[in-house]
Amino acid sequence: MPKKQVITKSALIPTVLISGGAGFVGSHLAESLLENKARVVVLDNFKTGKEIHVKHLLKDPNFALYDVDINEGIPSDIESVDYIFHLAGLEEYLYSKEFINLEALFTNSLGTKNLLDLARRSNGRFLLASTIDVYQGRMSQLDLSEYFGSTKKEENKFSLIEAKRFAEAVVWEYFKKYDLDVRIVRLSEVYGPRMDLSSSGFLGSFLKNIINGSSIEIYGEGTDEEYYLYISDVISGLIKAQFNPKTKGNIYSLAPNDPISALETAYLVKSMADATLSVQFKQSLSTFKNKVSSPDMFNIKDLNWKPKVGLKEGISKTLDSFGYKINTNTFKPNKLVEEKINDQRAPVEKLISLKGLKPEVEFSFTDKSKVEVTKKKERKEGEKQKRIEKPLYIFKKAKGTASKFEGALSSMKGSVRDFKYRVKSDVSASTSILAVILAALLVFIGLPVVGTYVSATKGVSLLSKVQDSVLSLDANNLNKDTLKAYNSFKSARSSLRRTRWLFKLVGKGEEYISYDKLLGSLVYFSKASNYASNAFSPLGLVFETLKPQSTGNLDVESFSQAKLSLSNAEEFLRLAEAETSGVNESLLPEGIREKTLEYENKLSKVQKYMNYMSIVVSDLPSILGSNGERKYIFWFQNNNEIRPTGGFIGSYGVLTLDKGKVKDLAIDDIYNPDGQIDTRNIEVVPPEQITKFLNEDKLYLRNSNWNPDFSKSVKAFDDLYFKVTGDTISGYVALDLEFVKGLLKVTGPIYLAQYNENIGADNLAERAQYYSGFDYQEGSTDKRSFLTVLGSKLLERIFSLEKKDLPRVLSEVQKSFNQRHISMFFSNSQVNSILKEKKYDGGLVDTDQDYLYIVNSNLGGTKANYYVKNKMTYEINSMTRDGLLRANLYLDYDNTADSNAWPGGPYTNYVRVLSQAGSKLTGAKILLNGSEETDIFKDVVIAKEGKYESFETSFKINPKETVRIVFSYDLPVGLSITKEQKKYSLLWQKQPGTVEDEFFFMFNPPFGTTIEAKSDILTLVGESVKVNGIMEKDLNLYLLLK
Template sequence: MPKKNVIKKSALAPTALIAGGAGFIGSHLCEALLSRGARVIVLDNFNTGKDIHINHLLQNPNFALYNVDINSGLPPEIESVDYIFHMAGLEEYLFSKELVNLTALLTNAVGTKNLLDLAQRSNAKFLLASSIDVYEGRMSQLELEEYFGSNKIDENKYMLTEAKRYAEALVWEYYKKNDTDLRIVRLPEIYGPRMDLSSSGSLGTFMRDLIEHRNITVTGEGSNKEYYLYISDAVSGILKALFNENSKGTIYSLVWHQPTSVLQLAYLVKNVADREVEIIFKNDEGQSSYKPAPKIPDLFNLTQLGWDPRVELKEGLVKSLEYFGYKSNVHSFKPAELIENKAGVESVVTSTIAPAEELFSLQDVKSMSPIVQAPSAVTQPPQPVTASPAPVSTVPTFGNNAEIANFKTAQPKIKKSRPSVFAAFPFLNKFRSVAFLSFLGVFISALLIFLVLPIAQTYFYVRASSTALNSLATSVGQLDSEGVRVNARASYKNLVKAKNSFENLKWVFVVTNKKDQFESTDKLISSLAHFSKSGYTLAEAIKPFENLWEVVRPDTTTELDPTSFENVKTQVEVSKNSFQLAVADFKNVNTAVLPAMVQEKAVEYSKTLEIVSKGLDMAVPVLSSFPNILGADQSKKYMILFQNSNEIRPTGGFIGSYGLLTFEKGKIKDLVIDDIYNPDGQIDLKGISVAPSEQIKTFLNEDKLHIRNANWDPDFPTSANTISDLYYRVTGEKLDGIIAVDLYFVQNILRATGPIFLTAYNEEINAENLYERAEYHSEFNYVNGSDSKRSFLTVLGGKLMEKIFSLSREQLPQLLAEMGYALNDRHLLITFSNDPINELLKVNNWDGGLVNTTSDYLYVVNANLGGTKANYFVKNNLNYQVVSVTRDGLLRGVLTLNYDHTGTDSAWPGGPYKDYVRVYTQNGAKLTGAKIKVNEGEAKDIFKDIVVSTDGNYITFGTSFTLNPTEKLALTLEFDLPAEFTISKENKEYALYWQKQSGTQIDEYRFSFDVPFGHTVNNITEGLTVAENVITSSGVLNTDQKFYVKLQ
């Protein structure tokens, strides 16, 4: 069959490759994926696959078919895909022995390896379809060809099982050694439309008998058991296994909890017949009777998968028969006793028709979960060959089969007497009076009613509420308003019941003198109830954001409704009221008297209250500004700056690339990623002249300002205005906002999106190798103008934006979480032009601006002006010591900046680190000393070289130095703090705000405060420690630090 279409991998449309896609299961999988918008490539050699299964898909532009044998290699046109389903070789045993020996074994060996190699190259998620028969096996005393039986079908089937075991072992090795993103799904007998009646175990045989108007023949006693699964349940399970975020390295067995006996199947088929059908039992003497009882597959991880079979056996049977044109008599079947002359049999077959489960999302999910391997024969060593069981020469009776036997005998019942407890313990006889036993009964009943029952009820309701609250958090992250509403209501109802039950235990706490514990626990439950109620009303406020991801994506037709944001503001205020009650109740909780386990949960809850409080305060401004930001009324254009942190600059890094993101009526109208040297080249061509800072002019020898150097001001809104002005001079276009990101932001986002393959560089970029590859691909010799080569960050930025906007709603919680961390850690800076939301950004320190504070302030700003990416090699350590040097309590700051260049040579992109450093502190500080020391040499006094200037409310001390590879440098600045910070009788408090620089993440810091003579510590913030009258804190400066000291 010729190739009908070729599909290229695209970040906006997931591409799935299905080996064996023309088969029974594979064709259904194709339809499911295509219906969800995926692109599908099928590889099939049509040994078992059929044209008729997929002919109706050939006209679909998202479908491509290759008639190939995967054992001979994959088509060269297929360079990379997103997902791989290995469905090939599942039905090979239906054909000749030779076919099994050659094709099936190779398909599960060479073919599997070819597909795994493709998954490795393209970073695709891989799924191997295997069989639950890998649990089975027997050792044969016959020659190897009859290893699993004497008839051809059994022999071929179990030979394929050996092949599947090998395939699983091969997949397992790829996971262990290459960390390939893979999982295994073991399937039972699958039945449904398009099934081959020669397969699917006894069910297929019975269905053929029914369709061809024959009586149903059962070989032997019919006690053998088999697992069956309807095709839609199989497809649903396969998709969930591939797209579940925690499925990497996991084995799933998709089966019902119990198998079905052959006899049950026979009566089930008989009862849907449209005519009278007899069940005939056929003696199996002379044939191989070896049918091992099916081992129960491991089902422990199906709950984590979120999968349950929906289609009962009867419903699936009726649908399957309808596909073959057979009209079933669905009204004749009722659970009843099945009685035959051969034996007394009682078998009940029930049926509950359930709708087929909606398919799982197709979008990729990055998982860091450890491997969970279900036990199987894959990792077991070969067992020694033993003799097979002796064949059964006669038809056994049903007496030994517990499930289907129901004999009644005339044997008399034997009564077994047990010794009385009073006989065993004679001293208890005095308590046998009716009065005592009555009292004992009343006492036990009272104990149950007034103690045990309330404890059990409280525990049950609290546990149920905890489960609902966890689900509530998930629903909020996924912007699922209905999920929020349902879980919040469930939590609230359970908490109200828990509170009522717990109040019945008050007498216990009073008697045990633990009234404080009761009141605190009662207030905690009450607070949680109000919190849940707040979540219920907040569900309405989530609605405008519920489909926002679908609205903004350029590949959808969903439109933005601006009024939806305005209408829910009232719900936010109502939610705030309930939330304030929750906060008020929690303030009355004394966590110290709570049990240890509850204390931990209470601390977590306290932090949750702080986060939610912050979120509710932001809700109304966000609801007001969001439609405007998304261009509801007029088009909005935003510039995204990609800053390379390996060449540190004041706002995060050197600007090597930028993007232009345009919104119109709530949707992305355009997204362009380009090198910064293209607009900068236009600045030179058009003669646009804006004076740069003295440092840019001196160290970079540039007499005019370019966009790449325009982020010189550490206050990002100020730098953003400068960049916006330059861009307007170049293009005549006004920007509505500027967003800056650094390499750490990209690294965090890659954790949410998963790796990205850059075709231009022929390599995969992930969160672990981003920094190293960015350093490796750093380019020095740029050519100004539109013909310069696109830089690494330009290509990466474009692919990253594509990947972000292709994420599913299920992946949003992780993406939003990473963006939240980036805002707090100053790896994502945002400022808008004339939008009220700027105030919100400023209050939360998300605009990248200088923080306004009246306390002591410290902000160290480094700028690499040497044209190298040396910051990849330079390690920073900052030490700030505050001491009192005079009797009047005047405080002095001693700041030591340690730089360690770990590079070994001057080769590009490393080399010397030419740094201009500025230290921001409160206006009024006075510099008293400055020294610099290289390695173990003598300290050099550079007091006269320090540039002192003011920037807004702050004073800055600036200087420059060059640090060569392998060198270490220490820069020490001493300055007296402003007089208002002097420790005196009137002022016994000290506070510090230490702002971190954007683009940094692993700088180490140490803060110390020497308690002035005659004072002791009264109170300090969490994280500070006191030893010998010195207060200290140390760690990694990955976010702003705030310290407070109160003396006495």
């Protein structure tokens, strides 16, 4: 609206500014302040605020409304105010966390600063409305794609929580630096008239359900809790906090005394519905378990504030404001979380789930064969009979859980209650006989059925803990849990077999066999897991033994025992698999059937990993130096100067192990041993490309990783290194900066006193390059010193980690293996077979299908790859009736460097395209800066790399230039689409060391064919399929045509 006048403070009337004043909370606050004769100025950009909320206030001469964005500044005609309520950025949180965006985050940073500056200029009071959720927090340790959570709701919630924490920090800084009159009020979930029905946690959605007349939907088990505060109580608290002269510098939390669960809230809302509605349980949309934190309210008494509106009254007023006529019958919600009573519930997760289940009921049995009953005596009518001393069987609910058998066994439990408490004197003989029959049924049917369920779910719960114990190498807990699981499944099978006659009686004999075989398989599986746990004892001790401060040596005998345990484990796994052959999955209920199929699939994987474990246990003592010293070389590859195996070998480290302990770790500049090659005149002929582009007539260690197959590059390095040093090396590990970054994410920044700097994942590359110097042809003491200090400190930090941190370390290692930031090779070790199968050996992946591997090599002596952006486009077409597949490969390079200054500058690249054997090159072109094509077909080198064809060429691009290389070739005839062959698959191998390379793939099927099945990541567009993204790991694609 047009601005009426310049806003300045007045001694006659307090001037109050409300940012976000057209929102749910802000509009109620504005009304209350105007009623108390204050002058109110509202700032709102109407992203979440609504004009209808404040339209009725425009008639008040003491009200002014500004449609502005406080991130861009405060209007110049607002010169000074007495009080500021900063509510902007709060509404985004209350409104179902769906409005969070960059602007909302700025509101809690830039907007907060602008309002604080106004308060400072005005010498006014400032109040920041925050949230009690600042006690919570979540952020990724691995990557930015899921930084605040895996779902949109989690991302919105936790990003705004972080923004609110930042806003509080800004307020604190102003208080500390300028002694500004500020306070912070943290609010719980707010509800009431004008609320958005998609807001305020689960309450808003429940209100929306009953207004729409639909079922009340609870996501998850209904145990999530929230603190709810009615809008009038919120306004009262905000006003008292702002206008109380003793609140400067304080933080207050406005919340009721106790939180309420979603389940309790649902039944409270249900009781107020004007129609019969059901409560439905749905699967939780998030895997994150949100635990509500109790806010600190010790100082709330200073405000003389407490909530006055109860939840039921508040809900009634809220529904009334929406024109909804509520049911006036009284209702007092029970603690439904404890009782788990509900109208309609999702199926209970059944037997074979390997996680998430816990035993719901425990039983205690009296070992009493006889029960003495007092003989009946003559009594007057209505006189009560004496109670039986003890019930035959007592049901005892597991602590914190609710029985899931209440419906199924209600009649049986009724009988137990009758026996447990009282038998009326006038019970007929037939009723007494019926009670005895029911008790017998409980013994012979009810208890075996319940016993089977309880024991099975207990076993499943115990097995769900196995993965965590394996990752943390916790052999003790692993052994205990698997043994308990074995006993539980064994007990479950025994209980089941006591009901065999009942299955036969009702004609369900085949179902019985399937259940029995399934439990038998789980018995053998848990026994195998228990044997395998014994093998983890020596593996768990390896980490402790490796530590420099450890006084123990490697226990070789324990590995021999571990091999025997694994042999037994493999035998029981075979028995477990044999038992599953007797399971007819089609006879099982759907929930159990799905879990059974999942279990059977995992069995084969477990067998494979058990085989891996046997190989590792056999070779690990030798690898660790049980028979004498073993030396291992680490290549520290700089992927900003890309080479075939991941980067230029600027530094290397030699790790010496002896009897399972780290004896030495030496890190050195690669130019030092290379200098010995010249001094001692060691001559090895280099690859011709090295001679041509680097003008070197002999092979140096730094250029020995020319072969894209890591094991072959290792051989070239190893032969040359032996000639230089005479040392025998037992294994090689190639790693790049991305891997070290991953470790630093786990350990946190490491302080290097020698350099007076913290080195973390965010500054590793820049500081390593800074200390390396720019010209170290004759070796660099600085570089060796920096990497030595960092390496030793990083090693110390890793060895100081607790066992609970090991899963994160292993996760980073596995991630780096999968993304080809680590390659590993051992000399004369069976472990190489595992590395090859897992594609961790850096070798050329063996396949008979379509194969693509693009290998770039920087031969310009610069670190230009830091600036070069790569994009790879691969198109497959079939233009002829014979179904021959033809490939077009487009390689785009963009040098974004600003100048020729080192370490950037021109990019000289030698590129190799590896394709399936039998591929035939039909064309090759180059385009510089999008200019006309130049045919380079005759210049392309055609060679062999292993079994594959290699099409090779080179180019040079200067800063701010682009190049496109186009290769066209026919795939082998054996891959053609024919009547007999209607499938296509591709293995696209990622080059080690590459980061954020873009890829695009398209397959255009031959005329007359369509796509019948495809890999999940492929998208059908018309008749073609496509996929694009960032090449983070090898790409495996599959198509079936018809």
